[in-house]
Amino acid sequence: MNKVMLLLIFFAFCVANAGDANVPSKFSVITFAISKYEKNWQDELPLAKETANALVNSFKNNLSDNYPKVSFSAKQYTDSEVTRERFQGTETNNYNFVFYHGHGGPNRITMWNQNKRIWHSGDVSEKSFGGKTYWALFNSCRVFKNGESNQEYWFNGIHSILGFSSGSPWYKKKRNCGILNQGTCYYYSYFAERDFATNWIDGKQGIAMAFFNAVNKWICNNGGYGVQPKIVYRYGYVDGKFFDPWEETFENSIQKTVFKNPGDYTGIGSRWVTLGTPDY
């Protein structure tokens, strides 16, 4: 009788924990957002801070709603705090998710300091992600432009990086409306960051699908310039099992760096989506 009871208790324990079996116990995010650059050497991005906040708050809310036991921490840098030294340094290694919002171009992103960039050219790699960093998102124009970018430089164990092959426009649509056109009406682009975290954590979508869905919904449908969101990654075998990082879900994520050295992985891959020309 006691044996049967113990077996039942063991079975109940397994069932109760099955859903959360691979959910990480901790999740941390670090954000770098530049609204105003030193001496205005780049155009202003008025929503940069709000965009970083939208991502952090959405991560926090979705974790507390779905996985309250997961410990969450965030560190946020803005404007003059986003220096080349800080971004290049080892601090990012302590965070699972790195978010950058500022100007960029193929293989490069800009820092706050005048004329300072993280630029990958020739054989020089100015920043790669490893340590505890498994994912990154660059809300920045054309860093992974089709046919021009060399994604390899960014990888030192990170699973995948989200970004854009196209421009990454922001919008805060504000226009006069209402009585005598004296009121104000508006809507924002950072709903994409908010919904990405919801899709990935609450919606249990793969990381690429979570990002493509959120971007297409808010930027393409509401925002003016169309975009091509993109994910870049290395793929291969982890502990004998094939791992394609574009389909990695939050709840079944691998909690260690992967494909760090040449020979650790099978190849490099990327995915992007187009939304087609609207027809009304």
Place this chain on the structure above:
Amino acid sequence: MKKKFFLALGALLSFTHAQLTVSEKIYQQMEARENPRALMKAQKDLVNQDPYIYTIAGTRDFKSGKNFKVKKYGNFHRFTLSNKSKKKRALASEKEMRLRAMDDIKSMLPKDITDSCAITSVGYEYEQRDSSEPRIVGSMIAAHRILDGIPVRGSSYVLMSYDSTGNLAYMDIQWDKYNKVHAKSTVEIAKRNKIHRNEFNELVETITQDFKENDLRGSLDNSAQTLTALKNENGEVMLVPSVTFIGQYSSNESDESIPMTFDIPTDASLVPVSKAIVSR
């Protein structure tokens, strides 16, 4: 005389904004909207209707069905098939994907919704592995709502994702409940047309400047009468009559063309003057 003036103005703007071409068709459409005599009868009836706006009275709820599951996330619902077909289907041409998407919409959504929505755009998901050529591995299809014969931008939408098997991976829908409300314009018609023209000219200037700064080129090719969502300072969302300008852009060193759409209300000064005359 007036027509010739605007055609000449259009040609001049096309010439002076070499990086952005505005098609003559757009100026013809603009003039026709300002001068209903030039419109077909059906269009004229639309213009002559009493002005109205739509306010949002809530969001429609959906429940799981025999063959599909529904989960609510914030303002939208996500539909997934209970038993996904194992039959592989080709990711077909845009025309065929439009038909497939409409069939899936009809199989899951109530008739009043399927009767009042249309496919907006068909996009594709690409994958590139190592140095191989990109291949299509999915499709993302958007659909919009139609109210009183006019397409709705934002607020209500359907977004569908097809995976590499050619079958529906998920469908997101937000379908608001609207109150149709008589409205009164608080700006006289001549001034409204002038505001609209000015906003369009400002838009052309802004895009041109942006193209110059980012080494882009493109064109505005078409426009359509739509309803667009605006959110005022009190957080109230309303649909107002607008014109959506549709075009495409690409970088100077690439032929890859990306769609762009911009909405300009034809009368954002409308304010409600009665209780709802009909709810949908």
